[in-house]
Amino acid sequence: MEKNYPLKIGLEIHGYLNTKEKLFCRCETDFLKKTPNIFICPICTGQPGSKPMLPNEEAIKKIIQISLILNCRINYEGEMKWQRKHYDWPDLPKGYQDTISGAHSTPCAENGVFDGIRIRECHLEEDPAQWNPENGEINYNRSGIPLIEIVTEPDFKSVEQTLSWLSNLINTLSYIKVIRKNAGIKVDVNVSTYGERIEIKNINSLEKIKKALEYEIKRQIEEYENGREIKKETLTYDDIKGKTIKMREKEGQTDYRFIPDPDLPSLDISKEDIEKIKKSLPELPSEKLKKLIDKFSLRKEDAEILVKNLALVEFAEEIAKKINLPKYISWITIELLRILNYNKKTLDDEDVEIKPEHLVELLELVDKGELTVLNAKQIMNNFVPKSFSVKENMKIQLGKLSEEETKKLVEKVIKENKKVFVEFKEGKKESLNFLIGQVMNLSGRRADFKKVREIFEKNR
Ligand SMILES: [Zn+2]
Incomplete structure (x- = not known):
């Protein structure tokens, strides 16, 4: 692909804040655990009549830390109101997501810059549940976990720059433990070349972002070269087909009917709070x-x-x-x-x-x-x-291990290397050498080699 074409890329990054509890209830947040629906309560499953608790202070502290790292102006004097963002989807039992963004709210932080890229805003919101469209099952472990959304200006000029910036951002935020290590990210990417801005929703790895961007840029240039207009639209990236595809109308819709949430007070952050957090970074x-x-x-x-x-x-x-x-x-x-x-x-x-x-x-x-x-x-x-x-x-x-101590070490090694021990019992010579080596290491070379071998043979 020739390099001489206009290119602007912008990102909306959703990261999981590293908190012990969910945003509006006290449920645990370890959603990577395999068993579905173990960290749930009436609040995060949207039972009728349930009301949110006051927002998790740890989440608010972490969003301020991130905003400071991104050199943003924090809106402590602005109206940080919780908004209900409405959409109907099986993963959202309440029918809305609480977020500090949208028409009637000011975001938590604005106008930052990180590693040469301007940050438009950061805000806090709750994650919906996980819905599996294949079988209709819903896992609420993730429902109500605090998310940060970071929106950049369309400042990226190449795919490589986008990826290296994003990986630096993720490393920095996981290094200070404000986002959850290993939980991944969800990124909406917008990209424009010769036409209007195209948005690709919900990509969850650096590798997929790379593939999606490369595919989409190539597609847009081909459209342009063939005299076709590039119109604003919302796409998803299909990793199996290796291409971007148009989203169903319903998913792409943007009318979220934002209204202030009457159950939640505005966030009240003082200048002193911010100074205190700044010092602790x-x-x-x-x-x-x-x-x-x-x-x-x-x-x-x-x-x-x-x-x-x-x-x-x-x-x-x-x-x-x-x-x-x-x-x-x-x-x-x-x-x-x-x-x-x-x-x-x-x-x-x-x-x-x-x-x-x-x-x-x-x-x-x-x-x-x-x-x-x-x-x-x-x-x-x-x-x-x-x-x-x-x-x-x-x-x-000082001095050699007693037989009793040696036996204990042998037992420990067997317990920790069950598979190798079975192989040894089946007659594999290397396995015995490995096991003896483990005991020798554990004992700081003070075990008697012959004795160790003897004990293993007895256990056979
Ligand atoms: Zn809960």
Whole structure:
């Protein structure tokens, strides 16, 4: 495709705010759990006569955090009224969605800019339920979860720019934990070339956005070259057919009959609230990256690994207070991440507690020659989920393991590697070696190799 054509792209991004409870009730929000309709109540299933509770304060705090990151003006003096946005669809039992947008409301925040792209507005709304048109089933777990909608100006000039900006936005917002990691996004994309603006609704991944945009741009140029007019319309992207298709009239309609919701008071946010939230914001990934390179003299490659996760950067910053960070950086970017990945954990998981001072202690022992690098790595294997003082542990652990202790470790390894253990029982030699290796690692090499083999053979 030749590159010389006019192109404007704009986005409307819906992200799931990372809150424990839904927007107008106290139901849980973990909608990624498979069982349908377990987090429901009369409010989020729209039972007749049910009234919303006051909006979730955590959601309001998070929308302000996002608005600040996007450098928006927050409308604390404006009328942030909840509006009922009406449409009839099986996923919406109340017949309307509550949103701070529409004809009679001012959005939460306006006129921002993030990474060179202007932000028109941000607002807060509730998610509808999930409806499966194939079998008519409805799952209300998602109904009433707080959503943020971020609307950009049509400032993007290429597909690549759109994708890299969007991925930076998602990384930044999940890094400070304001949007839900792994929950995905829903994006409406508008694109114009030689004619009017075309909107493609509800695309849920970067890859699909790329495909939809490439298809749609090509289609519009062909229409233009064939002398046909490009008229304003609303499309969806069919991933299986690999093309954009026209939406049914009903879905594309825009008359939502907005009216103020009499059951909900206007949002009342003060300038002081905003200042307080501003102070509590962590440094953003871009600022952290600069600091790690300039202040701590890290290489860019290493700094980039750290800034993918707030907990990891903060861990590294703590380490840097005590020892030379660049010298030991691979213990974090390679060793620690290897161990976490192996255990399918991340540093910010609730059950993981790894203390920087424990790693510092370990590294100091390596530095003094009291531990070999290999031994230190083996000890570190046991830092997940909870780290420990290596010095204290070394005092206890001098000498070989008792038979009783060894047996316990063997049992633990069998429990955690049931499949491999079955393979071993079926006679696979590599499986036994693997299992023995696990016990040796767990014991910090203090188990007696022969004894371990013996215990496994007995268990066969
Ligand atoms: Zn509920």
